[in-house]
Amino acid sequence: MRIKSAIEYRIATDYDIIEISSEDDDEVEILEFRKITQDLINSTDHEQQPQSQQEKQSNSGHKVTKKLSDIQCPICFDIVENATTTTCGHIFCLQCIEQSISSSRARGQANMPRGKGLCPLCRKVVSFKETIILKLKKADTVFREPK
Structure with a gap:
């Protein structure tokens, strides 16, 4: 028989008492993270669906069209400056x-x-x-990424 060493916490709400053990904390956070991530992916897909028939025809190759000037850097959360793509296809600011x-x-994550x-x-x-540094020729330059 396994001895449970987790400390249980009681969180009072207006309607109910929720018991959470410290063992479950990580699992709850992971599940919440996955749900939030999936919601973001789904909302991004809905926002990027073509509006007109002409756009539908131009995007029939299963590609999502974004303006490079509208892409947000996932590191600094600003609009990408000196847009740079990695070999895995992600886009970041050069810096x-x-x-x-x-x-x-330096953190030892990669011994390379x-x-x-x-x-x-x-x-x-x-x-x-x-x-690869992506150069902008016009403000309306379009980047296509696989869907």
């Missing part, structure tokens, strides 16, 4: 991905040579030399 690669090596680290989103090994 943000450079700092992230350097700091992942200088200039290599982990992608902040998918944790795949990325090299700063292999990143």
Whole structure:
């Protein structure tokens, strides 16, 4: 028989008493994170659906169209400056991905040579030399990503 060492907490609400053990805390947070992430993915898909028949025809190749100037950096949460893409396809600010690669090596997350680290989103090994800086020619430049 397993001895349960978790301390139970009682949280009083207006309607009920909820018991949560410390063992369950991590599982609850993971489930909430997954739900929030899935909701964000679903809401992004709905927001990006083509509005007109012409847009539907141009996007029939199962691609989502975004303006590069509207993409938010997942590191600094600002509009991407000097948009840079990694080999795994994620887009960041040039300065943000450079700092992230350097700091992942410094934190010991990636025991690799200088200039290599982990992608902040998918944790795949990325090299700063292999990143591609996306140049903007006009304000209306469009980036297409696979759906």
